Amino acid sequence: MDKALLSKTAAAMVAKGRGVLAADESSGTCEKRFTSVGVECTEDTRRTYRNLLFSAPGVEQYLSGVILFDETARQKAPDGSLVPQYLAKKWILPGIKVDKGVANIPFTAEEKVTEGLDGLQKRMKEYFDLGCRFAKWRAVITIGEGIPTHTCLYANAHALARYAAICQEASIVPMIEPEVLLDGDHTVERSEEVHEEALRATYAAMAAYKVSVEHLILKTSMVVSGKDNPRQAGVDEVAERTVRVLKRTVPAAQPGIVFLSGGQSDEAATAHLNAMAAMKGLPWPLTFSYSRALQNAALKTWRGQAGNVAAAQKAFHHRAYMNGLASQGKWRADLEKQAA
Ligand code: 13P
Numbered sequence: 001m002d003k004a005l006l007s008k009t010a011a012a013m014v015a016k017g018r019g020v021l022a023a024d025e026s027s028g029t030c031e032k033r034f035t036s037v038g039v040e041c042t043e044d045t046r047r048t049y050r051n052l053l054f055s056a057p058g059v060e061q062y063l064s065g066v067i068l069f070d071e072t073a074r075q076k077a078p079d080g081s082l083v084p085q086y087l088a089k090k091w092i093l094p095g096i097k098v099d100k101g102v103a104n105i106p107f108t109a110e111e112k113v114t115e116g117l118d119g120l121q122k123r124m125k126e127y128f129d130l131g132c133r134f135a136k137w138r139a140v141i142t143i144g145e146g147i148p149t150h151t152c153l154y155a156n157a158h159a160l161a162r163y164a165a166i167c168q169e170a171s172i173v174p175m176i177e178p179e180v181l182l183d184g185d186h187t188v189e190r191s192e193e194v195h196e197e198a199l200r201a202t203y204a205a206m207a208a209y210k211v212s213v214e215h216l217i218l219k220t221s222m223v224v225s226g227k228d229n230p231r232q233a234g235v236d237e238v239a240e241r242t243v244r245v246l247k248r249t250v251p252a253a254q255p256g257i258v259f260l261s262g263g264q265s266d267e268a269a270t271a272h273l274n275a276m277a278a279m280k281g282l283p284w285p286l287t288f289s290y291s292r293a294l295q296n297a298a299l300k301t302w303r304g305q306a307g308n309v310a311a312a313q314k315a316f317h318h319r320a321y322m323n324g325l326a327s328q329g330k331w332r333a334d335l336e337k338q339a340a
Pocket of ligand 1: 022138177260261262263289290291292293
């Protein structure tokens, strides 16, 4: 465990004005996204599309890192080098998704636990050699009638902690992601309660497995209303509730917190981050680690056509720029219109 390297990596992930692109969609998720814009999802189209994102001119100003799927970490970039090396040359940290997706937890209402611990130590060494300097593991927590159960929170927290310890041992920064889904008709109050329980369970498990919080990045969902709830909390309320929960649960010693977008609109994800980052006196830097809220516009513009690549890169650059500003609390809605 190289603590100096871990500290350097974690600090770079949340460097001022920069954030992380999540481009680690599994092939199944990628297929859904591609189908929505009429593109066939093959190894080759996935490579073409992701290289379009990685090579977008100027985007490295706003991207501290990219989370890759295993397949992408072994593919060639536009200059012929492997993708992790290509990103490193642009001062973008290559990261890797290491979980293997979710399975149902027996005797629950189909609650999920994340798999992928078997053989992880060996895989982690290989990822380090490929140049990956941080890794992601996503746990999925659903809110509903009587759920999440303690069983679900406990099982996921322990898996996250076991994974995080394996990462740190291999000098790879763990990005721990306990995602509370926004699907459902729950209130924003309920979302706040569940986030608090999930984060408490997560950090208790980190302590149990001797994970160093100084070398850890949290990737969290925001406290928003369930998407089918008639009362949708506004930007300031989301920011206030999210930061309140984080202050209650996340150690101040942690180097930073990043957010997932989770199905929020592109602009809502930016506005929420901006409102939180603008708050004074927070113990950690906050930034983005979005997939959909960074990629939606680019994917819709691209549609698989070589002639649309430049326009798609521009759309991607714009979202990265807006979120780079938001991570410093410097975004304003009128900047969206000016740039459009
Ligand atoms: P979204 O921003 O689309 O929620 O994806 C982020 C992510 O990495 C989920 O694991």
